[in-house]
Amino acid sequence: MDPIRFEYGVVFLLDQRLLPVEVKYMECKSWQEVAAGIRDMVVRGAPAIGASAAFGMALAAKQWSSVDSERFFAGLEEAAKGLKATRPTAVNLAWAVERMLNVARTQRGVAPREIADILDAEARRIAQEDIAVNKKIGDFGAGLINDKARILTHCNAGALATVGYGTALGVIRRAVAHGKEVHVFADETRPYLQGARLTAWELHRDEIPVTVIADNMAGFLMKQGKIDVVIVGADRIAANGDVANKIGTYSVAVLAAAHNIPFYVAAPYSTFDLAIKSGEQIPIEERCETEITHFAGRRIAPEGIGCYNPSFDVTPANLITAIITEFGVIEKPDEERVRQFFAEAGHEA
Numbered sequence: 001m002d003p004i005r006f007e008y009g010v011v012f013l014l015d016q017r018l019l020p021v022e023v024k025y026m027e028c029k030s031w032q033e034v035a036a037g038i039r040d041m042v043v044r045g046a047p048a049i050g051a052s053a054a055f056g057m058a059l060a061a062k063q064w065s066s067v068d069s070e071r072f073f074a075g076l077e078e079a080a081k082g083l084k085a086t087r088p089t090a091v092n093l094a095w096a097v098e099r100m101l102n103v104a105r106t107q108r109g110v111a112p113r114e115i116a117d118i119l120d121a122e123a124r125r126i127a128q129e130d131i132a133v134n135k136k137i138g139d140f141g142a143g144l145i146n147d148k149a150r151i152l153t154h155c156n157a158g159a160l161a162t163v164g165y166g167t168a169l170g171v172i173r174r175a176v177a178h179g180k181e182v183h184v185f186a187d188e189t190r191p192y193l194q195g196a197r198l199t200a201w202e203l204h205r206d207e208i209p210v211t212v213i214a215d216n217m218a219g220f221l222m223k224q225g226k227i228d229v230v231i232v233g234a235d236r237i238a239a240n241g242d243v244a245n246k247i248g249t250y251s252v253a254v255l256a257a258a259h260n261i262p263f264y265v266a267a268p269y270s271t272f273d274l275a276i277k278s279g280e281q282i283p284i285e286e287r288c289e290t291e292i293t294h295f296a297g298r299r300i301a302p303e304g305i306g307c308y309n310p311s312f313d314v315t316p317a318n319l320i321t322a323i324i325t326e327f328g329v330i331e332k333p334d335e336e337r338v339r340q341f342f343a344e345a346g347h348e349a
């Protein structure tokens, strides 16, 4: 099930708020509609919102393609600002928008209508690259998953969080493709329930055994010896290997360390933010309190109480066994290892 579908001038976002009960796409013909889809978590997941924002930029270019060049670029800058403002934590969003802007800037002097075509092609390239990158991550990660492994996941880092294959779930898919039998325990991941609603839905459709657990059960399963390995995604990784990911990830990492269980993060190079030295510099999105005070549209907490709803937390690198990327595996990440790894892979470090 593709989280994003696209044609020239229109982007369809699978409305993940309705899953697993209803499969319905939101049609977007403007960058503003894409921005609303990202902000409202119609589409979510670091790589998926990055690709969606890229298509949002392509729509903006089409929206402004009939004006003069100066107004065209002003329109692109406005769209870039609006898209980047939707969700602050996942660096893939800003990465994709800046990549689209940089391509446009190389075309100054070209007719806006032609630039719009070039940006449409670039957005499609970003989407195609994501699937290829996910499969490379999957292949590197599959070697870390033993046959009969009992795997704990948190949130959803699957096809629904990317353009269609998955990072953490991509590793699980490749391990299964390599003939390994696994059983996944999926944290439900309150408050948005990406685990119960999305990860379980994806894995069940793929006929991969999955058991949903409440977030507060992870420690008990580990203590009972029922978890062999943890694998999660990421929204932003600092140069020292600190990882921002869905709220609750840090707690799982602490529990895994206490039980000597390997804790892996699967993420593409586009999720690394090498401009920041540590996770302390990663902006943490806070979302509306109704995500906490309400469940399925019904109030579950009293009126007038305090509410705190950070959507992400930061897991320090010293709790991470390894980060799995499309270029290979960074064992025991720290700043020196991360920068050397990407330098050897031929990327800006």
Ligand SMILES: CSC[C@H]1O[C@H](OP(=O)(O)O)[C@H](O)[C@@H]1O
Pocket: 044, 045, 046, 047, 154, 155, 156, 157, 158, 161, 162, 166, 167, 168, 194, 232, 233, 234, 235, 245, 246, 247, 311
């Ligand atoms: C492929 S990594 C996806 C990453 O994004 C999720 O956050 P959200 O659902 O709020 O977009 C979660 O942190 C996942 O690990």
